[in-house]
Amino acid sequence: MSRTVEIDLGDRRYPIHVGAGIIGERSLFAPHVSDRHAFVVTNETVAPLYLDRLRPALADASGVHIHVIADGERHKTLDTFAVLQNALVTQRIARDGVVIALGGGVVGDIAGFAAACYQRGVDFVQVPTTLLAQVDSSVGGKTGVNLPGGKNLVGAFHQPRCVVSDTATLATLDPREVRAGFAEVVKYGLIDDPDFFDWLEANAAALLDLDDDALTTAVVRACERKAALVVADEREAGVRALLNLGHTFAHAIETGTGYGEWLHGEAVAAGIVLAARMSHRMEWLAGQDCERIERLFVRASLPVRAPADLSPERMLELMSVDKKVRRGRLRLILLRGIGEAVLTSEFDPNALQATLEAGREAA
Ligand SMILES: NC(=O)c1ccc[n+]([C@@H]2O[C@H](COP(=O)([O-])OP(=O)(O)OC[C@H]3O[C@@H](n4cnc5c(N)ncnc54)[C@H](O)[C@@H]3O)[C@@H](O)[C@H]2O)c1
CATH class of the missing domain: 3.40.50.1970 (Rossmann fold)
Known part of the structure; x- marks a missing residue:
């Protein structure tokens, strides 16, 4: 069907x-x-x-x-x-x-x-x-x-x-590629669909096992969410940018490690967790919600930290060339809750620095 x-x-x-x-x-x-x-x-x-x-x-x-x-x-x-x-x-x-x-x-x-x-x-x-x-x-x-x-x-x-x-x-896809795609699915729940996030917590195992019904439900729901953002803003002048949740951190990780070492979706998982932790540090996101996000990615064996050898200074340098920079100001997509993403340049730079320092894998 x-x-x-x-x-x-x-x-x-x-x-x-x-x-x-x-x-x-x-x-x-x-x-x-x-x-x-x-x-x-x-x-x-x-x-x-x-x-x-x-x-x-x-x-x-x-x-x-x-x-x-x-x-x-x-x-x-x-x-x-x-x-x-x-x-x-x-x-x-x-x-x-x-x-x-x-x-x-x-x-x-x-x-x-x-x-x-x-x-x-x-x-x-x-x-x-x-x-x-x-x-x-x-x-x-x-x-x-x-x-x-x-x-x-x-x-x-x-x-x-x-x-x-x-x-x-998807049955023939490398499981690592399936998990990387899962990170992008979770993204939709976090942007504006908290019920979908709940559903993903309950159905992650079935989805990662490629259960037909779970896959169809998740792909349809993700496409519906993407459709809503594309229809509202086809050329990414506004809300469509929310689809880049986690991506500013992720691109820095991908470039910093040399393309090919991390799959894009893996970097997105770590990037989303960094965005969540920063949101928590700014007291925008509750600690328990931050933990729920991290736990879901850990269950999917996805990374939740930046690599040990990428210093916060190097991460910041790489993040500053992001396409979302406007008039020299870095803009980030942060979370005010699960299902409530916002694009903002009004963030605390100390919170960013502290998040990058704390958000690295142990050396
Ligand atoms: N246009 C957009 O809006 C948009 C959004 C996100 C990402 N992208 C782009 O998408 C690309 C990444 O896409 P991707 O993750 O699908 O990577 P990919 O196209 O490289 O596919 C990953 C690997 O899986 C193989 N593969 C594909 N289907 C398979 C199957 N059914 N069974 C076995 N192997 C299969 C591919 O040959 C490849 O080796 C990037 O270039 C990125 O920039 C574009």
Whole structure:
């Protein structure tokens, strides 16, 4: 059984279908591929696992071309983007062609950006196959690639026509990737949905064991929360920034440790706990709520501290290049309660310093 969440962006509204085993469902894809050329972008890991299951769903397309890219964040580059553009030309994909992204957030981001730019924009469909991509990157229309100078520095807003999230595809995912995606799920409960946080406390084990019902419930709820923020603020001028809860700390950890050592979601877990502890230090968040947050991540075997070798000074330096800095002032997303996140530059710098000093792993 599948469920559907609608992203209501007027004439660009689109459905997110969520359920176990839906990747091959022709009826979900037909409205977007019928009598059109489908250009599927996937990677070398996902292709052997899921291409054969997707193919029957594209039976109504007038032609299907498969483009396989190398696996990994380091290939989310302008070079790969250029290869995709040239392949779209070589395959004679016209303006009514449709790009289909089959894979995790890396494939989704680069395929979406290719679709945003090719002939000034063609349709695209997301078929996310990681938990992070199903609850976050496939929804909301942010696409892009990395530059040597930083992550996601070149990109475009380009909403998909449809998202098909088959939760059964998560069965082949590395458990570490599942846990990293779980951190992003918890984020939604903390931003503005305390009931969802309660539900996650009660259902964490089932979710991490990839129980079908638990997964569908969590992915649907996360997409509903993300949809609300995207609809309110498509281009991140305001409330959409709350989706970055924990991310200012997380990006500092990722850059400070060298990309690749920590998974993004792992850094987000530690970052959220640092934001919670700082909120507690400022007497915004009750001690018991701070402990509940930390306990949930510990249960999922996620890190809750910054690495020992990242000094508070280095963390601060790395945090000061965050995209949320405005007019030289660092802005942080902090918690006034579970389900009450706020973006603010009105924080106590001593509380930040003390949090960073206390929030490191033992050397
Ligand atoms: N656009 C957005 O709004 C947004 C939001 C958050 C993150 N992102 C981006 O998403 C990317 C991270 O995405 P991710 O965590 O999905 O990483 P990823 O795409 O690198 O996938 C993680 C790994 O899992 C493999 N994989 C994917 N699906 C699988 C499956 N079903 N079975 C087995 N292996 C599978 C991949 O090949 C890869 O090795 C980053 O580039 C980040 O910047 C974008």
